[in-house]
Amino acid sequence: MHLHLLFNELKLQYYEMRQYWFETVSGLILILLMFVGLFYGIKGFVVEQGDNQSLDGLVFGFIMWSFASAAYGSVTKTLIEDNQKGYLEQLFLCPQGFVSLVLHRSLADNLTSVFMVTIIAYIAMAATNNWLDINFPIMYGILLLAAPSLVGFGLIMCGLALVFKRVETIGAFLTLGLMGLVALDGLPFNLFSLLPFVPGVSLAREVVLEQSPFIWSHLVIVLANSAIYLGLGIVTFTFFERKAKKLNLIGQY
Amino acid sequence: MLSISGLSKCYKDKHALENVSFDLDRGEIVALLGANGSGKTTTVQSICKLIEYDEGTITLDGEPTHSSNAYLQKVGAVLGGSRNINWRLTAKQNADYFARLRGFSGTKIHQNINELHSALGLDEHSKKEVMKLSTGNKQKAALLCALSYTPDFVLLDEPTLGLDFQTVDDLQTIIKQCANKQNQGLLITSHDLAFIENICSRVIVLHQGKLLFKGDVSALKSKMYKYRLSLQLNDRQQFPLASMQSLWDGRFAITENPETQIVDVHFETSEQSLKFIHHIHEQKISIAELKIAPLSVDEAYQALVKSEKQ
Incomplete structure (x- = not known):
């Protein structure tokens, strides 16, 4: 862990959020409206059904999806957006290496995302007087352990983007695919456990939403899923990075 | 280092x-x-x-x-x-x-x-x-x-x-x-x-x-030349490239553009060109155009690259 890189990425986010305050505020208002919409729009339906957990489940699903999108997007946007912003080559000059920089950036993005979504969720709960029965610290703890699988997946996409360039279409498709991932159940171990992030969401659902007892072997599956995808992502990205450097493709987007 | x-x-x-x-x-x-x-x-x-x-x-x-x-x-x-x-x-x-x-x-x-x-x-x-x-x-x-x-x-x-x-x-x-x-x-x-x-x-x-x-x-x-003499002849056969070579002393480079038939001579001192011009005058060689100009640093560099390449 290189704290100066993490701090640098957090500061970069602060600079951009402050500089483009309108974009920041409108983004936050949009998320707030989505929460309020979820609370009010579903409330009537939920009360009719007499199922108090449905609202929690829906909000849980929404948070999972936003977290998964942030974790995956934090990696891919580095390569695609920063290339368009024009400074990708300079990021490759990071003494700790580009992959290390991307991992720190991703962590910074996830921490910010967690912080913002939680604050907004509480504002929405207070404004609508719908108090969710979700233990946010435990949920985020599990999600942060599961996030590396999506970061690894993002690194695979970035590696492909370095060499083949235009991969936004696949990226957009995968962002939608994340909705499916957060709905699957990967615990106890089954075929879905092999998909990225699925065991993490399942564990969070078990512990936080269903308040089932914590099972250590499930945590091992989450950690293994994260480690395998992250490892695979780093190896794949390094392979394509070498190829891109051989063909002089870095920065040519 | x-x-x-x-x-x-x-x-x-x-x-x-x-x-x-x-x-x-x-x-x-x-x-x-x-x-x-x-x-x-x-x-x-x-x-x-x-x-x-x-x-x-x-x-x-x-x-x-x-x-x-x-x-x-x-x-x-x-x-x-x-x-x-x-x-x-x-x-x-x-x-x-x-x-x-x-x-x-x-x-x-x-x-x-x-x-x-x-x-x-x-x-x-x-x-x-x-x-x-x-x-x-x-x-x-x-x-x-x-x-x-x-x-x-x-x-x-x-x-x-x-x-x-x-x-x-x-x-x-x-x-x-x-x-x-x-x-x-x-x-x-x-x-x-x-x-x-x-x-x-x-x-x-x-x-x-x-x-x-x-x-x-x-x-x-x-290493860079300081002047360029550009010559366009009315009858190219009258003055072959080989005979031009012998009229230059010191360091020089002769190139010919086959499309325009303009001969360029790059050289270092103004005196170097006297023998060449004297020969043209003496032999009454018919010329369409003759120009001598000092080279800018960029042109001199280009000439150096060209001559080194040859």
């Missing part, structure tokens, strides 16, 4: 670099000259590890750079003109970000950034994002980022691209200060020979990936 030894890079069958070797010491300003496609940018990118070279070694203070990225803390670079900083941030924010990216932060770095920001004349644009700056100021912002943490070696790829005369002057002053006061070594690629002549102690000339010349500016200038 930054040492490049036997650097080669091939794309399919074409050599982008072929056995290029040179050194850059701290406090030195060295120019990397060459036409488009000569291998200047490939050399800079190889030093920055942005491309993987096929053969050769690059060492910094004796340590090979291929095994670790740590050396990048000692290297600052302006790559591809002004297209290498975050356009959504201001120049100072960029400088702060890139200094910290290399592992440098604190009061001293901020003080250095503030001083450079003023010296580069960016103070009046301090609140503007880079995307709102002019080309010249974008270039200055990129330079601010490269110099913000006072790296031992600075690589500047075409730093004068799109700059006006005043800005080029300012840039020269700053580059000289970097070398003299901060003891930084600077490697500058450029087409702008006048700029290079003013600030560089040594010159490296590349042509089609090969090292054409390595030495000080005066040695390069002594």
Whole structure:
């Protein structure tokens, strides 16, 4: 862990959020409206059904999806957006290496995302007087352990983007695919456990939403899923990075 | 010292670099000259590890750079003109970000950034994002980022691209200060020979990936011709190229453009041309046009590249 890189990425986010305050505020208002919409729009339906957990489940699903999108997007946007912003080559000059920089950036993005979504969720709960029965610290703890699988997946996409360039279409498709991932159940171990992030969401659902007892072997599956995808992502990205450097493709987007 | 030894890079069958070797010491300003496609940018990118070279070694203070990225803390670079900083941030924010990216932060770095920001004349644009700056100021912002943490070696790829005369002057002053006061070594690629002549102690000339010349500016200038005589004959058969050769003493180079049938003679002193002109007059050779003109530095450089190639 290189704290100066993490701090640098957090500061970069602060600079951009402050500089483009309108974009920041409108983004936050949009998320707030989505929460309020979820609370009010579903409330009537939920009360009719007499199922108090449905609202929690829906909000849980929404948070999972936003977290998964942030974790995956934090990696891919580095390569695609920063290339368009024009400074990708300079990021490759990071003494700790580009992959290390991307991992720190991703962590910074996830921490910010967690912080913002939680604050907004509480504002929405207070404004609508719908108090969710979700233990946010435990949920985020599990999600942060599961996030590396999506970061690894993002690194695979970035590696492909370095060499083949235009991969936004696949990226957009995968962002939608994340909705499916957060709905699957990967615990106890089954075929879905092999998909990225699925065991993490399942564990969070078990512990936080269903308040089932914590099972250590499930945590091992989450950690293994994260480690395998992250490892695979780093190896794949390094392979394509070498190829891109051989063909002089870095920065040519 | 930054040492490049036997650097080669091939794309399919074409050599982008072929056995290029040179050194850059701290406090030195060295120019990397060459036409488009000569291998200047490939050399800079190889030093920055942005491309993987096929053969050769690059060492910094004796340590090979291929095994670790740590050396990048000692290297600052302006790559591809002004297209290498975050356009959504201001120049100072960029400088702060890139200094910290290399592992440098604190009061001293901020003080250095503030001083450079003023010296580069960016103070009046301090609140503007880079995307709102002019080309010249974008270039200055990129330079601010490269110099913000006072790296031992600075690589500047075409730093004068799109700059006006005043800005080029300012840039020269700053580059000289970097070398003299901060003891930084600077490697500058450029087409702008006048700029290079003013600030560089040594010159490296590349042509089609090969090292054409390595030495000080005066040695390069002594190799460059000073005049060009252009001759167009009415009857080309009347005065064959071989007989022209014997009419020149000293160092000269004769080239003929087969399409225009214009013969160019590059030479060093005005006296050299007298025998040739006398011969034309004496033999009553019919000419359509004859011009003698001093060469600009750029033209002289082009002539040198051409003659070395031949």
